[in-house]
Amino acid sequence: MNEPRPGRRLFLRAGAATGAALTVGGLTAPAASALAPEAAAVAAVAATPGGFPDYRYVRTLLKPSQLKYNPTGEIIFPCIRGTAGRIANPLGRYYLYYGPHDAPGGICLAYGDSLEGPFTEYPHNPIVANTWQPHYSVSHVASAHVMWHEGLKEMWMYFHGENTTTRLARSKNGIDFTYDKVVLTTSMLPSGTTETSYARVFPHELPSRGAHFVMVFMLNNTSNHRDIHWGWSADGRTWTFDQQPLVRHGDVGAVNIGGPHLLYRNGSTYVVYNKDKGSGGDLMITEVGNDFSRRTHLGVFYNSVSSAPESGRAAAPSFGTDGGVPYMIYEAGDRLAGSIAMARG
Template identity: 75%
Template sequence: MNQPHQPSRRILLKSAAATTAALAVGTAAAPALAAPGDTATAAAAPGGFPDYRYVKTLLKPSQLTYNPTGEIIFPCIRGTAGRLSAPLGRYYLYYAPHDAPGGICLAYGDHIEGPFTEYPRNPLVANVWQPHYSVSHVSSPHVMWNESAKEMWLYFHGENTTTRLARSKDGITFTYDKVVLSTSMLPAGTTETSYARVFPYELPSKNAHFVMLFMLNNTTNHRDIHWGWSADGRNWTFDQKALVSHNDVSAVNIGGPHLLTRGGSAFVVYNKDKTSGGDLMITEVGADFTLRRHLGRFYESAAGAPDNGRSASPSFGTEGGVPYMVYESGERLQGSISVARG
């Protein structure tokens, strides 16, 4: 399962109307999938999700003008149609170098499979933003379309102890908002709270309309997945216990979490570090995040290029009803941004 460089296969959507809607919106959140019992042309990954197959590499550091460190991480794909006025393309692909100085970057294109054009004035957000902060680096951009605000909300880290929020009407020019996550908000001994992704998600029992998934490290130097919830996407409450622990899945470290939903339940897709296998894994957490059902491997990394045994930080979207996964491919700080099709 999930061996790259094989012919792509497409999931059949439930109706032509669903296909038309997905194309019109250009959505890049959780993929539109066949409902349980629908016919599908591809084998299903755990949880009934598509069996994603590598298609191509989208961005390589060596081909980028803004390339301060020779590495890029943490892609985030977002559709612009019906959201932004006069966008540069139908899809915005956010990414960043990790090492200092980092910098939140943008590439744009009309198809999730590319090609993507590097925005000529990268970085959009730098490691110094007076009077708000001056840090060694900023990285891990996650952009969420906030429907009520009609804005792109950017969550990013710098340093690894702090996640911040910035907001934009055009997806390019951002206004600083505030710190939304820091180590001080989690248990004593926490050393890192970063690589956060935020999703619209209804949790009536907590009066919440958004959830955040992020990586937490502590003095044991083992990384876990944690989570929080919010009514407005700005002010957060965080569970003080791990959502998914590295011990739960026999890993040294886990990170890069993304939320998917299907059949009324929620699932977390995340990466194990290469010393633990380098694949993407999936855990079902249930509609109210109280379930812990570890379903195993979601995507098997190729031993050869471009994965070289490691896939990480997936971001999901659809185009014309076809599900895609944009992800970090290759050894950490030596990889590229690739795309796989379901």
């Protein structure tokens, strides 16, 4: 395990008491079992003043070379979801969605009973391919973010393909998905937008906008500098998008930023995202507030190290808490040459 590093703090909604509940991505379901006492002890030791966990790399969960479905030798954009209380007869307590980016891409699934791993590759990957007749045929599909829709008791998957278009598919079991619709395209953003992708969607109340869901995503334009944008929706299907960035790359001293994820602490809302420094990059955090009106840039959230598997780059985080122990599942390593890793708070 890496040595403690100053300045790496997580601003996260407080976890449930050990053994009482399972929280993944800010959503809560009953826990099947508590983590071992030693895992809980690690979390207690790692807690910083104010109760914020300090993430540290623990192990690699998935490597392309170990996967049966491996068309391009790379995988990106993990999304971890708990199945307890949601899916009947699941393959495991957790579903981990991921996949290659380059053509043909493909949305893939692995499953396991602990956020510590191991995860087993689903034998029939990809569960969503780059051709889905009669809905689309594209060069690639990638970056699946799966949200548990409590009201409908469904897993909703948002994924991109091409980089200009984000789509929605829905499932009762988290494996077999039904196509729904396009939810985001470059045409919905300002003129000159060339990419709208890597979207994540979260239940989030915005009473002033009549919204129950928010989306955060990466936008590129003709300047070839990527920013974080956002939108809101009453139903998760039809969206309105702010025409101005939520976080600008220049405001945080970056060439590009992307891979956003929402977190919550002390009654406020934060966005965590990867910062591209031109060669590698760290995870950064900005407080946006519950109404998304704030822009308080708080600096480094997770400082990647030069040694493998991070090799100076951490990106596209997804978060879970089991038995009060917080975890981060993320891309570790060079873009399109890395693995899916796990860090523990």
